[in-house]
Amino acid sequence: QITLKESGPTLVKPTQTLTLTCIVSGFSVNTPGVGVGWIRQPPGKALEWLALIYWDADKRYNPSLENRLTITHDTPKNQVVLTMADVDPVDTATYYCAHRDWRGFDYWGQGTLVTVS
């Protein structure tokens, strides 16, 4: 059974760096064909894709945030880490990680609410 769980701070100060961890089970982050992505949803707004890392460490970033984001995976720990530099109150959102295969984001974590204030 595939599960994902996000962890990280609930409150971050402006200009700080936010670090979020996605702990996965039921698959390996280096399983061929698999990716793990981060998606966020600001309060009352739509889903926004942030970053994606594939099993071979190939990475994709949303161009609007690319200069602030870093996504990595840790194979032994079977987790994916997203860092976002220089956060601002507009970065307040629920952050989700999700398993991605050829079909799309087929398994999602429950999300973690991060407030920048």
Added chain:
Amino acid sequence: QSVVTQPPSVSGTPGQRVTISCSGGSSNIGRKSVNWYQHLPGTAPKLLIYNNDQRPSGVPDRFSGSKIGTSASLAISGLQSEDEGDYYCASWDDSLNGPLFGGGTKLTVL
């Protein structure tokens, strides 16, 4: 700039059939497949439709998807109160070089 557009809201009564539209362009829906996600209050988003019209196992056949050109649609028949929530279309976008979500549509069951 790549954009995928959905109506902000739709509504229907129990048992009714509703459709949600999703309009994109040549860099996304026009050349890539469409997914639909259901996001119910207090839950994680759920993959509802993939590859334009395919349902993952466990998704009722009340939900169906279609795509023509640069537009896609999600149809929900036999509307139920538990269907109330937000629905998002998404497609890979070649300009973004990543998945692009639509703005979401809030479904209200009256």
